[in-house]
Amino acid sequence: MSEPATESTADEQPPGRTRRRDLLRGLAAAGAAAGFAGAAGLAAGRATADDERRAAATPEDDADTVAQAAGRPDAVDAMGAHQAGIARPDTPQPHGLLLVLDLAAAPSPTAPFRDAVRALCARLGTAILDLTGERAAEAGLLDGPGDLTVTVGLGPRVIAAFGAGLPGAEPLPAFARDTAVPPERTGGDLLIAVYASDPNDVHRAASWLSERAAPDAVPRWSQRGFRAPGTGTIARNPLGFHDGVIVPQDAAEQDEHVWIADGPLAGGSICVVRRLRLDVAGFTAEPVERQEAVIGRQRNDGSPLSGGGPTGEVDLLAKTPDGQYVTPARSHVRAAHPSVTGSALMLRRGYAFDDGASDAGLLFVCFQRDLRTFVQTQFRLDEVDDLGEYVTPTGSATFLVLPGFDAGRPLGVTLP
Numbered sequence: 001m002s003e004p005a006t007e008s009t010a011d012e013q014p015p016g017r018t019r020r021r022d023l024l025r026g027l028a029a030a031g032a033a034a035g036f037a038g039a040a041g042l043a044a045g046r047a048t049a050d051d052e053r054r055a056a057a058t059p060e061d062d063a064d065t066v067a068q069a070a071g072r073p074d075a076v077d078a079m080g081a082h083q084a085g086i087a088r089p090d091t092p093q094p095h096g097l098l099l100v101l102d103l104a105a106a107p108s109p110t111a112p113f114r115d116a117v118r119a120l121c122a123r124l125g126t127a128i129l130d131l132t133g134e135r136a137a138e139a140g141l142l143d144g145p146g147d148l149t150v151t152v153g154l155g156p157r158v159i160a161a162f163g164a165g166l167p168g169a170e171p172l173p174a175f176a177r178d179t180a181v182p183p184e185r186t187g188g189d190l191l192i193a194v195y196a197s198d199p200n201d202v203h204r205a206a207s208w209l210s211e212r213a214a215p216d217a218v219p220r221w222s223q224r225g226f227r228a229p230g231t232g233t234i235a236r237n238p239l240g241f242h243d244g245v246i247v248p249q250d251a252a253e254q255d256e257h258v259w260i261a262d263g264p265l266a267g268g269s270i271c272v273v274r275r276l277r278l279d280v281a282g283f284t285a286e287p288v289e290r291q292e293a294v295i296g297r298q299r300n301d302g303s304p305l306s307g308g309g310p311t312g313e314v315d316l317l318a319k320t321p322d323g324q325y326v327t328p329a330r331s332h333v334r335a336a337h338p339s340v341t342g343s344a345l346m347l348r349r350g351y352a353f354d355d356g357a358s359d360a361g362l363l364f365v366c367f368q369r370d371l372r373t374f375v376q377t378q379f380r381l382d383e384v385d386d387l388g389e390y391v392t393p394t395g396s397a398t399f400l401v402l403p404g405f406d407a408g409r410p411l412g413v414t415l416p
């Protein structure tokens with residue numbers, strides 16, 4: 001197994017890239033699988049079946065396993081100041097599953113409830129270390145964990161039981177187009193997000209983890225997702241445009257925008273998940289120039305309409321000779337730009353989904369240190385984003401992603 005992937009460092013800024021912080025300061029001076037994965041069932045009886053298989057294994061079988069394992073992607077360290085699956089690996093794995101569950105006991109600020117949540121988090125952390133370490137085969141990852149990561153979050157009701165003023169205690173408000181979001185795909189108490197290159201591993205790991213560590217939790221909703229090949233957070237989204245370009249890039253920017261800086265949940269982050277059905281047929285039927293005007297970047301390589309390379313910043317002030325904005329007034333990148341929304345940067349790490357019957361789109365996943373970053377941006381998009389015509393929200397939730405953990409520091413240990 002090769003070296004674990006690590007979080008990017010301040011020295012890894014892509015060459016030629018303007019530091020976003022500096023740019024924001026300048027601008028400020030100038031004036032935004034369908035269905036539940038079936039947690040039940042897979043884990044039951046697995047240990048016995050695996051024991052029998054191991055007993056019957058021949059040296060040739062071992063050689064096959066070694067050969068399979070050799071082609072596996074690099075492992076990603078589950079331990080650290082922050083959980084995996086947010087900023088590491090640098091390039092999100094191609095397959096993901098968000099499993100949202102409700103706790104069996106209604107959240108309350110009582111000591112027994114809070115103790116039970118701490119115990120649940122500790123069990124999940126131990127199970128994650130097992131799964132991504134020596135005991136991967138027990139969970140059905142017979143060739144080792146590969147690049148599997150698991151990220152655990154707690155919903156607002158649960159965090160509020162620990163303190164109404166804690167980050168993550170506040171639910172999402174209703175947004176303009178949220179009328180199509182069914183109650184069963186709204187919110188939830190526990191997020192288990194699993195990502196890997198191997199889609200089977202994603203399913204097996206989610207089932208094993210929830211059975212092993214959260215057997216009493218009740219599945220609320222789930223969504224499988226997949227990503228096009230890409231570099232770092234950038235990959236083409238279901239509309240065919242480069243997505244994930246403008247995000248906090250290095251450790252310094254992530255410290256500033258993504259990780260909660262102080263208090264008991266320091267090192268955690270606020271995750272927002274939006275299941276956004278897209279009218280891909282309607283959007284792609286538009287002439288390319290119109291598609292580019294809606295997004296505000298070029299379709300071929302993601303370059304801003306205002307000029308610069310594929311990873312360049314949009315210039316919101318650039319105008320045509322006849323005085324029109326080069327980045328159209330109602331384009332998505334202008335509407336979402338932090339200088340317009342007055343918010344900080346968010347780390348967008350979305351996936352595509354396709355559940356058939358025209359139910360396909362973007363599983364939008366973002367991380368920030370303050371929920372207001374997402375909320376202010378979405379309110380602004382509700383007002384002026386031409387992309388909104390093609391988007392129907394069908395799922396919505398926020399979670400406090402717990403700070404990182406290791407063998408001696410259980411997941412959730414700092415919950416007050």
Ligand code: HEM
Nearest residue numbers: 241242243244245246276295333336337338362377378391
């Ligand atoms: C269906 C939904 C969406 C699609 C297809 C989409 C697509 C895109 C694309 C293609 C870009 C330009 C490249 C980039 O910087 O990554 C972009 C930028 C961005 N999007 Fe979205 N997006 C969607 C929803 C959202 C939502 C819900 C939010 C947050 C509320 C959001 C926030 C942003 C931000 C902050 C930027 C960067 C703007 C900048 O600073 O230049 N997007 N999006």
